[in-house]
Amino acid sequence: MKNIEILLLENDLDSAKAEAFVTNDESGGIVSFVGTVRKFTKGKEVIRLEFEAYRPMAIKEMRKIAEHILAHYPARRVAIHHRVGVLPIGGIAVVISVSCPHRKDAFLACQYAIDTLKETVPIWKKEVFTDGEIWVAAHP
């Protein structure tokens, strides 16, 4: 669908590209979420992050999120770009941009997208510390 752009990339993300995709003549408000790699998790210093995805299903689930937004919010376009592979501190893991005629809807839709992505999209994140590593959220 030409109003949806789903990308799962091995190279660096650029939020300007997501925003450029969702920009359109009918929308005055674009809200973007950019997820970056934090240096500290629960006081431990992270060296890098490794993202692994089950590609076909990850793309399918991201597309479902975008389709849900277009169906349930007054949104015009949605871009969801996710990174896989190794990321350094400060690297961009995800960019989600939503454009709507009115900004309030764009905030709600973008928040729905990132909240749902973290629940449903088969992507896994390993935090690598100086003294070990952990699969994020794996254990209760």
Place this chain on the structure above:
Amino acid sequence: MKNIEILLLENDLDSAKAEAFVTNDESGGIVSFVGTVRKFTKGKEVIRLEFEAYRPMAIKEMRKIAEHILAHYPARRVAIHHRVGVLPIGGIAVVISVSCPHRKDAFLACQYAIDTLKETVPIWKKEVFTDGEIWVAAHP
């Protein structure tokens, strides 16, 4: 303050710059609002927009918004970049980026910023149509 970046610019805005400013090791979530020039307002076709600002006070009021966010939200950095001068359709009028350790706060703080900016910052917008022009929001 080094956690606040307020810009009132005559040249094109770049959301990546606002996001780069707010990116920091302690924040995992950045939420940005990008306001663009819509082609149609109430069915009328806009040719261009003209922004005028009372510069010193506009910068002061934008800074108040950023300071409020740092004081009242668990936010790390705030960037508010606003354009003045003539903008074509699709041009970026404003970029607001907020970084927080947790994304929910970033959504709330960014929405507070744009809502307040539209109420308090002395910037005026003239929509120029094929057959006239109008100062936005001037009349009830």
Place this chain on the structure above:
Amino acid sequence: MTIKIIAFGIAKEILNQREMEVEIHEGATVADVRKQLEADYPAFQKLASLSLAVGEEYREDDFTITENQEVIIIPPVAGG
């Protein structure tokens, strides 16, 4: 006393100039200045709001203006 008025947006178009001097009684407040502007330029009465700023701050109706002070006319803002 004389005060200086600086106008932006539609206020500048209503006054047909960016800056002007206005004569007003000693001890005039923000409310007095607004009333005089609305009397002299009825188009101001049609605006959704009309705020005044002094010293780069919005001022309430009871704020007292002093001789030669600059008063900024702030019609409804529309940033973003």
Place this chain on the structure above:
Amino acid sequence: MTIKIIAFGIAKEILNQREMEVEIHEGATVADVRKQLEADYPAFQKLASLSLAVGEEYREDDFTITENQEVIIIPPVAGG
């Protein structure tokens, strides 16, 4: 019957391999496969969740697996 298991994230580390074949009774459901995995690899019991997907869709416990089907093990996801 034989089914093919494909594992990601921590599930791949628990199995120590990306793909493996598993023998299970005819008519086994998602719940049966999960039970067998948890019995063979107790580390799975410690995860916050363990979903299974077939045909690129999450499947409920009562979904029936057929011979040679690919079952994807999805431990707790953590995108973004």
